[in-house]
Amino acid sequence: MQTVEVNHLQELLDSFATKDVYIHLETTNGSYASHFQEGFFNAGAFIRNIVIRYELGKVTGDSPHRVGLKMPSGWIYAQGITHYTLDEHNRLLMAGLGPDGKLAVALEISETPFAY
């Protein structure tokens, strides 16, 4: 993955628009957050291999970026995106990595299902 280059990422988001795509969306503080910091309110969410079709995808803002997908009757967005790659399976993998190298958010788009 490389740091977000907005114009290139925007082109990639456009290339998946109006197609049926599989989505991976994840936010996390890690399972140990409230172990290492007592009282920490640990929240996160995870969906994988949900099929959607978006009509408009947009990356916006200075880094860390926000990425939003507008669907005919709904929305998906992720904030904190710092890195992305189009992998060898033509999947658009975006992630938000903290300065400590830990993933905090991921948004991935693929025309084929992600592994289990």
Place this chain on the structure above:
Amino acid sequence: MLQKERHVLVIYPHPDDESFGSAGTIATYVEMGVPITYACLTLGEMGRNLGNPPFANRETLPQIRKQELLDACDAMGLTDLRMMGLRDKTIEFEDPEKLVKMMADLIDELTPSLVITFHPTLAVHPDHNATGVAVLEAVQRMPSDERPVVYVKAFDNDTVKLIGKPHVVHHVAGAADKKIAALRAHASQTIWMLPDMEKRWAANDQEALEWLHTEAFYIHTFE
């Protein structure tokens, strides 16, 4: 000195769980010639350490952690590794009967005299606790005279307050080099903590050395 066992079955959910809490124990059993099997339920697919700049992404991490697991097993001398194909951070949401059957099938096949797993409530990570629950339920259902002994790892901050001190402490200083090698093998998980630990070991930090040289377990009591 560890007690001789007929067969030891270690069941943890993540690549590196075995190295953090039990690598010295595993390596020592291997040295003693005790047959030992490690069933690792997931490949740690949801691990957060990808680096910045990143060395992996969400989709390549499982293969990296699989190789690290194989290398860690080599470091400990463990040859019977079972990768059980579940997904990281989903164990508690699986069908409980599917999990109990998975554990029961392993126990039926291997007839271990000792099973090592996590405590069902005091192992911090939801996958850890759910693994402990499934293993204990599988053993609970066995006829009492056929049950293996079960050691559980507990490290919740309140563990000692709630259940007292560990029942079994393995002194595994003799296997420290193998434990360190196993931890190093899990570089994606340990590269952030090992340099600090190595400094503390070199400085004779007693707490750090105790962590390296002893491994503590609770013995589960069945009804």
